[in-house]
Every structure is written in structure tokens, then in C-alpha cells.
Amino acid sequence: MSQATLAPHAGAHGHHGHKADAAAYDPAVDAPAEHHPIFDYDSGPPVERGKFAIWLFLATEVMFFTGLIGTYIILRTGSAAWPNPEERLAVDITAFNTFVLIISSWLMVRALQAAQKGDRAGILKWLGATILGGALFVGIQVYEYIELYKHGNWPNVDIFWSTFYAMTGFHGLHVVVGVIWLICAWFGAARGRYTAQNYMGLELAGLYWHFVDLVWVLLFTIVYLF
Amino acid sequence: MSPADSSAAPATAPKHAPAHHPDAHPAHEGPLGIAPAGTVHVSHDHHELGFIRKYIFSVDHKVIAIQFMLTGLFFLVLGGLFAMAIRHQVAWPWKPIPGMGLLFPETGGVISPEFYTMLFTMHGTIMIFFVIIPLLTGAFGNFLIPLMVGAPDMAFPKLNMFGYWAMIPAIFFAILGFFVEGGAAAAGWTAYPPLSTILSAAPGSLNGQTCWLMALTWVGVSSMMGAVNYVTTIVKMRAPGLTMMRLPLSIWGLFISALLQLFALPVLTAASILQLLDRTLHTGFFTPSNLLVNSVRPEAFQSAGTAAIDAASGGHPLLWQHLFWFYSHPAVYIMVLPAMGFASDILSVHARKPVFGYKPMVYSICAIAGLGFIVWGHHMFTSGMNPALGMSFMVATIMIALPSAVKVFNWIGTLWGSRIHLTSAMLNALAFVSMFIIGGLSGIWMAATPVDIYIHDTYIVVAHFHYVVFAGSVFAIWAGIYHWFPKMFGRQMNETLGKLHFIGSFVFTNGVFYMMHQLGLAGLMRRTADPYTYTTYAHLQECNELITICAFLLFAWQIFFVINFFHSMFWGKRVGRNPWKANTLEWDAPSPPGHGNFDRELAVYRGPYEFGSPEVAEDYLPQTRKLGDGAGKPAPAHAHH
Numbered sequence: 065m066s067q068a069t070l071a072p073h074a075g076a077h078g079h080h081g082h083k084a085d086a087a088a089y090d091p092a093v094d095a096p097a098e099h100h101p102i103f104d105y106d107s108g109p110p111v112e113r114g115k116f117a118i119w120l121f122l123a124t125e126v127m128f129f130t131g132l133i134g135t136y137i138i139l140r141t142g143s144a145a146w147p148n149p150e151e152r153l154a155v156d157i158t159a160f161n162t163f164v165l166i167i168s169s170w171l172m173v174r175a176l177q178a179a180q181k182g183d184r185a186g187i188l189k190w191l192g193a194t195i196l197g198g199a200l201f202v203g204i205q206v207y208e209y210i211e212l213y214k215h216g217n218w219p220n221v222d223i224f225w226s227t228f229y230a231m232t233g234f235h236g237l238h239v240v241v242g243v244i245w246l247i248c249a250w251f252g253a254a255r256g257r258y259t260a261q262n263y264m265g266l267e268l269a270g271l272y273w274h275f276v277d278l279v280w281v282l283l284f285t286i287v288y289l290f
Numbered sequence: 291m292s293p294a295d296s297s298a299a300p301a302t303a304p305k306h307a308p309a310h311h312p313d314a315h316p317a318h319e320g321p322l323g324i325a326p327a328g329t330v331h332v333s334h335d336h337h338e339l340g341f342i343r344k345y346i347f348s349v350d351h352k353v354i355a356i357q358f359m360l361t362g363l364f365f366l367v368l369g370g371l372f373a374m375a376i377r378h379q380v381a382w383p384w385k386p387i388p389g390m391g392l393l394f395p396e397t398g399g400v401i402s403p404e405f406y407t408m409l410f411t412m413h414g415t416i417m418i419f420f421v422i423i424p425l426l427t428g429a430f431g432n433f434l435i436p437l438m439v440g441a442p443d444m445a446f447p448k449l450n451m452f453g454y455w456a457m458i459p460a461i462f463f464a465i466l467g468f469f470v471e472g473g474a475a476a477a478g479w480t481a482y483p484p485l486s487t488i489l490s491a492a493p494g495s496l497n498g499q500t501c502w503l504m505a506l507t508w509v510g511v512s513s514m515m516g517a518v519n520y521v522t523t524i525v526k527m528r529a530p531g532l533t534m535m536r537l538p539l540s541i542w543g544l545f546i547s548a549l550l551q552l553f554a555l556p557v558l559t560a561a562s563i564l565q566l567l568d569r570t571l572h573t574g575f576f577t578p579s580n581l582l583v584n585s586v587r588p589e590a591f592q593s594a595g596t597a598a599i600d601a602a603s604g605g606h607p608l609l610w611q612h613l614f615w616f617y618s619h620p621a622v623y624i625m626v627l628p629a630m631g632f633a634s635d636i637l638s639v640h641a642r643k644p645v646f647g648y649k650p651m652v653y654s655i656c657a658i659a660g661l662g663f664i665v666w667g668h669h670m671f672t673s674g675m676n677p678a679l680g681m682s683f684m685v686a687t688i689m690i691a692l693p694s695a696v697k698v699f700n701w702i703g704t705l706w707g708s709r710i711h712l713t714s715a716m717l718n719a720l721a722f723v724s725m726f727i728i729g730g731l732s733g734i735w736m737a738a739t740p741v742d743i744y745i746h747d748t749y750i751v752v753a754h755f756h757y758v759v760f761a762g763s764v765f766a767i768w769a770g771i772y773h774w775f776p777k778m779f780g781r782q783m784n785e786t787l788g789k790l791h792f793i794g795s796f797v798f799t800n801g802v803f804y805m806m807h808q809l810g811l812a813g814l815m816r817r818t819a820d821p822y823t824y825t826t827y828a829h830l831q832e833c834n835e836l837i838t839i840c841a842f843l844l845f846a847w848q849i850f851f852v853i854n855f856f857h858s859m860f861w862g863k864r865v866g867r868n869p870w871k872a873n874t875l876e877w878d879a880p881s882p883p884g885h886g887n888f889d890r891e892l893a894v895y896r897g898p899y900e901f902g903s904p905e906v907a908e909d910y911l912p913q914t915r916k917l918g919d920g921a922g923k924p925a926p927a928h929a930h931h
Contacts, residue, residue, distance in 0.1 A: 219571050
């Protein structure tokens with residue numbers, strides 16, 4: 065039907081039936097206020113708001129590292145020559161460090177499993193181990209940086225070191241943030257914040273932790289191995 | 291969120307279905323001792339907050355929206371003042387600006403070439419990152435999203451507060467740039483290296499560029515927090531029955547631009563951090579290793595021997611352009627998609643007619659955003675690019691004309707045969723559509739590489755993007771302010787002043803930007819402080835003088851808006867919930883809405899644009915209105931009757 069000649073009052077369309085009151089509709093009158101209205105609507109996919117938001121946040125993190133990794137790929141493929149990473153970096157130590165981070169991801173899964181069972185002591189044990197793994201990773205990376213600095217390898221030396229420090233440095237910062245987050249979660253667990261019914265906070269920290277782990281596997285592969 | 295069942299009655303009742311459905315009974319039958327109509331309790335805010343808690347450290351999305359709005363309008367004035375200084379210089383080069391000699395006695399009010407570059411750099415930066423994006427997403431996004439989806443607040447109110455507070459360091463660094471040694475950033479709002487990365491390349495590159503990068507990073511943090519909140523709220527907190535395909539187009543515009551921010555902005559953050567490292571740690575991401583500036587090696591790689599340089603070449607200045615435009619082209623759509631949404635809503639309400647072709651409107655928003663990710667190279671046609679790649683970017687860019695044209699034709703289809711009420715909001719929305727057509731059309735042929743190579747960096751580019759961003763988005767912002775002001779403050783803006791403001795703004799906007807097309811075709815370059823030193827351009831000065839006079843008048847004319855805005859905020863005509871007789875959910879809440887927004891439970895029965903529905907006597911049919919005797923009968927969804 066043509067919309068071209070709509071009158072402000074649809075009197076001409078009366079034959080369509082179902083006409084409401086002639087008085088203008090006013091929600092304040094026709095649909096009265098509630099004293100205790102409930103607005104806790106949930107319209108979306110069956111995930112909690114917090115989990116939905118953390119996935120969005122991780123998407124931004126993916127794009128952030130895409131920017132860094134893309135920069136590295138462009139600069140490396142655009143260079144006339146690229147030094148062999150094995151000659152410049154201690155690949156074996158970092159391989160061990162990679163192993164540490166992967167193990168810490170597994171420990172995180174165990175911590176979450178303990179939370180799902182409502183086992184507070186289990187959370188504290190496994191989460192504590194995860195934190196130690198993360199701290200060990202950061203420690204080894206700091207040691208690596210110090211050794212590199214002693215040999216005069218600093219970001220302003222050449223484009224290899226510029227990209228190396230930018231990528232591993234920003235990943236390292238993410239690990240530090242993750243460790244701090246996990247420490248907060250550990251104290252929360254000690255106060256009984258996570259129950260078998262509600263362990264969302266721990267799950268969010270875990271998602272972030274696995275993301276940081278995943279990025280490292282990618283970085284280790286392209287920066288150290290190739 | 292199944293788009294298909296948009297015509298069905300709400301399938302999902304509220305989680306805890308109330309014994310008494312708000313719409314099911316007339317007012318006087320309320321079993322719970324509800325106050326009689328007319329004395330409806332407006333606010334749930336039983337605990338009174340102090341001024342600081344309420345207005346400074348607020349977690350209420352409406353207060354945060356107004357914080358963003360006042361900040362954005364303040365920066366609109368500041369960026370406008372910069373524009374006036376730029377125009378003065380272009381019209382009358384090296385003449386002192388009247389009155390400025392008092393403020394800057396050492397220069398006597400004369401703009402130096404270095405200061406001119408700082409002016410246009412900071413004009414662009416402020417207008418994009420501190421005015422348009424904060425006004426559209428920060429102010430309107432914050433205000434409209436919870437109200438239009440029927441939510442009591444954002445999903446994460448505290449994160450929302452941090453989103454505004456992240457703007458404070460951004461503002462601090464943007465202003466600080468003018469007071470550091472060397473002055474503010476001067477490499478253009480695009481900050482191309484090596485001009486931006488080499489400290490001696492320009493006075494503003496000494497320290498000001500560092501402030502610029504810090505400001506940009508903080509703006510990014512703010513936008514990111516906002517975008518996570520907006521997407522979560524729209525996806526997870528819609529009122530029962532409000533399917534995605536029943537959302538107002540304003541929400542669709544804000545939703546898609548939030549997604550653009552989520553996926554594009556982090557790349558700019560990464561890039562600006564890399565540029566920051568180039569400037570502070572002297573890395574060389576964007577500096578070629580063999581670059582000499584004034585016969586001196588730049589800071590990057592200075593400590594390295596030649597052997598290291600041979601082993602690995604330096605960085606690429608072009609890399610910055612790619613990273614920058616990977617964000618900043620989608621940013622163009624962040625600056626226009628919400629504006630398109632506002633225009634759709636306002637046209638529909640003030641023309642008393644459903645939006646023509648709701649679904650194509652939604653799909654074209656998505657298409658514009660999707661294509662927006664693969665066209666960034668059209669900013670770089672003259673930077674050096676494989677012609678095949680240039681061709682791809684050109685084709686993708688021209689393809690954006692298709693969804694944009696769908697939107698334009700649908701706006702015209704909405705207006706066709708409607709009853710147009712020429713309110714201030716409507717006038718500004720109509721101006722948005724008409725001037726977006728001009729800016730959009732010049733964009734199509736500008737996308738063709740041969741044309742672009744001729745007109746690159748001329749005033750025609752300036753004309754093009756000001757037609758889209760100023761004549762487009764800013765007019766849509768004005769339209770939005772006139773339209774939603776009653777909801778924000780419970781008072782209406784003065785229509786006479788509003789129309790006066792509109793007429794002058796419309797005439798002078800075209801007076802400023804239309805002739806820039808001609809200047810550009812004549813070859814006049816942008817970003818030159820005194821183009822008339824080239825005798826080829828000397829005859830263009832008179833045209834520039836006329837443009838500048840229009841610009842001054844345009845700026846001065848805004849006094850009517852300022853007076854109207856602040857006067858109406860305190861002394862405007864009081865209005866009820868739904869002064870425009872609109873259908874969307876925000877008009878269901880009190881004006882202004884109290885803490886928690888709505889005073890009754892919501893259920894949504896139809897799309898947002900049911901104007902002239904044959905089912906009711908009035909010419910509008912709110913989304914939440916349940917038709918008594920039509921119960922069980924599926925309500926018509928939207929434009930399709």
C-alpha cells in the first residue's frame with residue numbers, strides 16, 4: 065500500500081478495524097509506573113555480559129598484536145637481509161620459557177576446574193602455581209633483556225632489535241598485567257569469592273591468560289624460530 | 291536476535307515475569323497500589339548523591355553523555371578558533387589578526403609559517419578526536435544506547451566513567467603540546483614520518499609530536515572502553531521483544547561504528563606507540579637506515595655501526611601511512627554512520643512516516659563498514675603503490691557509493707509524500723542529507739586514481755571531507771541535539787533561535803566549502819601558509835577572502851546556538867515524555883529520565899517507525915504500546931504494510 069498520503073489521524077483507515085481509544089496515547093497514563101520494575105533483561109547469546117565483553121576486549125588485543133606482527137612481517141620481508149635469529153637470540157632458553165608459559169596455561173585450567181567443584185584449596189594451589197609460572201616467564205625475559213643489553217643490543221641498534229623489543233616487550237607487559245590480575249584473583253579466592261555456582265571472575269582472568277599464552281606461541285615462532 | 295521474526299510479538303518475557311504486566315491493565319486497576327496517573331514517581335533515586343558524586347564521578351550514562359557533550363562542544367569552539375586563524379592567514383597572508391596582538395605581543399598577532407602548520411595540524415586533530423568522535427559516540431552513544439534499547443544503564447557503568455576520564459589525560463596532552471619547547475605537533479593530523487619522527491624536521495616535531503601521540507593513545511583508550519560497553523549493551527541488554535531488526539537506525543549506526551572502533555582502533559594504537567618509540571627510544575620503524583636530514587643521520591640507529599645497517603635495513607615511512615589509514619579510514623565511517631542513523635530517525639519522526647526500506651538501511655550500514663576496512667589505500671595513491679593494488683583500492687572505494695546511495699535514496703523515499711514538519715531538528719537533518727550528497731558525490735570521482743593524482747592535496751580534498759564531516763556530521767549532531775534535548779534536560783530548545791541558527795549556518799557552510807572545489811580544481815594546494823608566492827595562484831586570493839568572510843560569519847553565527855543551548859537548559863519550555871510523538875523507547879522514559887531510566891517494565895511489540903499505522907487513531911504507534919483488542923495478533927513490524 066502506498067505510504068504517500070498518510071494523514072496524521074488514520075481515520076480514513078478505520079475499516080482496518082482494531083482502533084484504540086480516541087484519546088492520545090500517553091504511556092504515563094495508559095501504561096502506569098511500577099514501584100519495583102525489573103530491568104534485568106538479557107537479550108543476547110547465552111553468555112554472561114562479562115564474558116561477552118572480555119571476548120570483545122580480546123578482539124581488540126588481537127588487532128593490536130596484528131598491528132605489531134604486521135609491522136614485523138612488512139619490515140622483515142621488505143629488508144634486503146635479515147639476521148638469523150639463532151645467532152642473535154638464546155633460542156634454547158626461550159624455548160624453555162615458552163614451555164613454562166604453556167604449562168601455566170594448563171595450571172590455569174586446573175584452577176578453574178577446582179573452582180567449578182567449589183574446591184577453594186584447589187583454586188589456591190593451582191592458581192598459585194599459575195602465578196609462579198607467569199612470574200618465572202617474566203623473570204627469564206628480564207634476564208634475557210639484561211644479557212642482551214650487556215652485549216649492546218638495544219632497540220635503537222637496528223630494525224631487528226627494534227621489532228624484537230617492541231613485540232616481546234608488549235607481550236611481556238601483557239604477561240605482567242596478567243600476573244597482577246591472577247594475584248588479585250588469588251586473594252579473591254582466599255576470601256571465598258569463587259563458588260561452584262559463580263566463578264566468572266576466575267574464568268575471565270583465565271581467558272585473558274590463555275590469550276597471552278597463545279600470542280606468545282605465535283611470537284616465539286616468528287621471532288625466534290624463523 | 292533473529293532478524294527473521296521481526297514481526298512476531300515479543301517472544302521472551304522479562305526474566306522474572308511480573309505478576310502484573312504493565313501494559314495489560316489500565317492505570318486505575320493496578321493491584322500494587324500504584325500512584326494514580328499524573329503523580330507518577332519519576333525517579334528511583336532514593337539516595338541523594340552529592341554534587342561531586344553526581345556530576346563529576348558519575349557512573350550514570352546520561353551524566354557521562356552530557357560530560358562528553360560539553361567537552362566536545364568546548365573543543366568545537368577551540369578547533370573553530372584554529373580554523374578562523376587558518377582562514378585569516380589564507381585570505382590575508384602575514385597580516386596581523388585583529389586583537390591577537392594583545393594576546394601574543396611578541397608576534398603582534400602575525401601567524402608564523404611554523405605556527406600555521408601547528409594550527410592546521412591541531413585543528414584536524416581536535417575536530418576529529420576531540421569533537422566529532424566524542425560527540426557522536428561519547429555523547430550520543432552514551433545517552434541514546436541504554437534509553438533506546440530499554441536498559442537502565444550501560445552494561446558496565448564504571449567502565450563507562452573511566453571512558454570519560456581517559457579523555458582527561460588526552461585533553462591534557464593535546465593542550466600541553468602548545469606549551470612545550472618547539473610548540474605543538476606540526477606534521478599534519480596524519481603525522482607522516484619522517485616529518486613527524488625526526489626531531490629536527492619541524493619545530494613541532496621536537497616535543498609537540500610526542501604530546502600528540504600521547505593524546506591520541508589516551509583518546510584510543512577512551513574509545514575502546516566505550517566501544518566494548520556499547521556493543522555489550524546493545525547485544526545483551528535489549529528489552530523483551532526488541533529484536534535487532536527492531537532497533538532504531540541510530541542504534542544500528544552506533545553499534546556498527548563501535549565495532550569499527552573495536553577492530554580498527556587498536557592498529558592505530560600500535561602504530562602510534564611505534565612512532566612514540568621512534569621518537570623517544572630512537573628505534574627505526576618508520577625511518578630508513580640511510581636517511582640523511584640536513585646531511586646528518588637522524589636519531590634512529592645512531593649508535594649502530596654501518597655493519598648493523600647493512601645486516602638489516604631500516605624502517606619504512608610508508609608503513610606508517612598504511613597503519614594510520616587502516617584505522618583512520620574506518621574512522622571516517624565512525625564519524626558518519628551514527629550521523630546517518632540520527633538523520634534516519636529524525637527524518638522519520640518529523641516527516642511522520644516510516645523510514646523507507648528499513649532493512650536495506652541496516653544492510654547498507656553494515657556494507658559501508660565492511661567496505662570501509664579495505665579502502666584505506668585510496669589516501670595513498672600518490673605515495674607510491676603498485677598500480678594493480680591502486681586499482682583494487684579504487685574499485686573498492688567506488689563500491690562504497692552503492693550502499694551510500696541506497697541510504698540517500700531511502701531518505702528521499704522517506705520524505706516522499708510525507709508531512710514534513712520543518713522543526714530545527716528536521717532542518718538540520720535535511721541539510722545533512724543534501725550536503726552529504728555533495729560530499730559523497732565528490733568522493734566517488736575522487737576515488738578514481740587518475741583524478742586523485744591531479745587533485746591530491748588540493749583544496750578539493752578539503753572541500754570533500756568538510757562536506758562530509760562538517761556539513762554532514764556536525765549538522766547531524768545539531769539535529770540530534772535539537773531532537774533529543776527535551777529528553778536530556780526535560781526542556782525544549784527555542785525553535786525561533788534554532789531556525790535562525792540553522793539558516794545562517796547552512797548558507798555560510800556552503801559559502802565556506804563550496805568554492806573550495808573550484809580552488810582545488812585550479813590547483814590550489816592545501817597546507818600552504820602563503821600560496822600566493824606562486825604567481826599561478828595569486829588570482830585565487832579574492833576567492834579565499836570571500837571564503838574567509840563566510841567562515842567568520844559561520845563562526846560568529848554559532849552564538850545563536852550557544853545562547854539557545856544554555857538558555858534552554860535552564861529556562862526552556864518544559865515538555866513531557868514524548869514531545870515529538872515519536873515511537874522509540876527513549877520517549878517512554880520521563881524527561882529527563884531519572885536514575886535507572888524507566889519507571890515501568892518494557893515490552894516491545896514492533897519496529898521503531900510505525901507512523902500512520904491504520905491500527906490506531908494517532909499517527910504514531912510507540913514500540914512499547916500493546917494494542918488492547920489486538921492482543922495475540924502480530925503487530926506489523928516496520929515500513930512494510
